[in-house]
Amino acid sequence: MSAVDVAAAGNAPAAREAAPRPARLRPRDVVKVGAVGLRTRPPRTFLSALGIAIGIAAMLAVVGISSSSRADLDRTLDALGTNLLTVAPGQSMTGGDVRLPLTAEEMVERIGPVESVSAIGQVTDASVYRTDRIPEAEHRGLGVYAARTGLPSTTGAQLRDGAWLNEATGRYPAVVLGATAAERLGIGRAGPEVRVLVGGEWFTVLGILEPAPLAPELDTAALIGWRAAETELGFDGHATTLYARAAQERVEAAQRVLGPTANPASPGSVEVSRPSDALVAQRAADEAFTRLLLGLGAVALLVGGVGVANTMVISVLERRSEIGLRRALGATRGQIRLQFLAESLLLSGLGGAGGALLGTGATAAYATSQGWPAVIPPWAAGGGLAVTLVIGALAGLYPALRAARLPPTEALATP
Structure with missing residues (x-):
């Protein structure tokens, strides 16, 4: 072995220590990077979020209107006596x-x-x-x-x-x-x-x-x-x-x-x-009908989740060059995966927030028109948003994994 080889071998650990490590993304940076895809494609973002919003609004409106009706019935029973x-x-x-x-x-x-x-x-x-x-x-x-x-x-x-x-x-x-x-x-x-x-x-x-x-x-x-x-x-x-x-x-x-x-x-x-027993039985029938409507709202929410998944898959296909460039600049697979997962969660969160507002407004308007107290159970609003984020995570998981698996050279070669 020559002196040059010996010197190179001796300096190998030093060279590995000197190699730059990938920068870690802070939570704020993850949000900024995930929001890039939403800002650059506003029509698609709006339509995808709308699908989620309709599902959440339907679920909240069904629960809210049913709860308002039951609250009015309870108020009536309290006034009339059982x-x-x-x-x-x-x-x-x-x-x-x-x-x-x-x-x-x-x-x-x-x-x-x-x-x-x-x-x-x-x-x-x-x-x-x-x-x-x-x-x-x-x-x-x-x-x-x-x-x-x-x-x-x-x-x-x-x-x-x-x-x-x-x-x-x-x-x-x-x-x-x-x-x-x-x-x-x-x-x-x-x-x-x-x-x-x-x-x-x-x-x-x-x-x-x-x-x-x-x-x-x-x-x-x-x-x-x-x-x-x-x-x-x-x-x-x-x-x-x-x-x-x-x-x-x-x-x-x-x-x-x-x-x-x-x-x-x-x-x-x-x-x-x-007579009050008949009213209680009527409330039980209303609750059964509410469960049916909740099932329809869940279907609407599932359709919205499919829309989010479709949007994210198309986004990965359209942004292969961006993914390749980020990988070439040192981004890890985990960071690429986190970027698209954050984008999917942000998209679902926007839809969930919009749906919560729509559902709350619809419940308040209908309850007011009927002379009922407007009641929206906290578990319904919180649970709706949580379900939205879960659906967003599931919908964005496959596109995020697919983006992370793209080799940099193949992604950069994509026109």
Whole structure:
């Protein structure tokens, strides 16, 4: 071995130590490098981010609107109370109709947990019409009921216009219309000059009710005083529905004894229900429908992720020269991989942020139009953004690996 070779061999470690090491990219530098591809192709960036945004907006809007609806239902239940029970006559063992005794209200009032009782009684063979020129067959599905004066306080029904029946007006031909009944009759306000034909007799419209969530049968009813129903329309005095408010902590106990108390002679023919349970069941059905819509939102989000992956693959193909130049200047495969992965995450993050804004705005607008409180669960917003970033990482993983594997000479040779 010559002296020159010996010297070169001795200086080899020094030469390796002197060789420059690739510079490390700081997080800020990674973001800047990843944003280059987004800034240079704004139309493609916008369309790819829009696909993600639509998926996130759909998911947030579905969750937000459903949550707002449930919040409104909970608010309604809190206002109306969940301690209302209804008692109605059923059928006998032979299939015949059973009537509640005339003393049913008085007997139910004696139940310890019961705080208040009221009732309505259907006036058979009586219909309500706007004028006397309407054919009898066109009764529009409205019923005529005798009503006790304490009905609103027990059922939670509210007046939209006018006044409720009292001991004085309940003796005369005056009527209070349910919300749907007033709408079908074309009556928007109550007053002494507004009259309807009830059972062939003219009745003054004393008031109009708001929709009654816990007593929906009142919505299609024309309600008249108990005494007026007996004297004017021949009402027999038998209640067809009893409403009982029980102490909140003893509702179940009252529910068990309502049937035997209301009709001791035939307790098995009495139907006792809790209207708020139907609303809770409705909420459960809404939740099932929400899950279906969330599935559709997830599909939209997946389509957006495919769009991001497609954009990143095309970006790698178009930027082979840039990749080769960076590799020739000393960039490592890991840095190239990190660059394209960061670009994909930034693209997904933009779409996720835009979708969150769109979903929040849509929820707020719809909830406001319905008079609901706007509710967007934090887990939905946070989870949506997290899912977006996961999809962005998965969508950008293959293009990033492909870019990192490109040899510098092959990339630079690409025209």
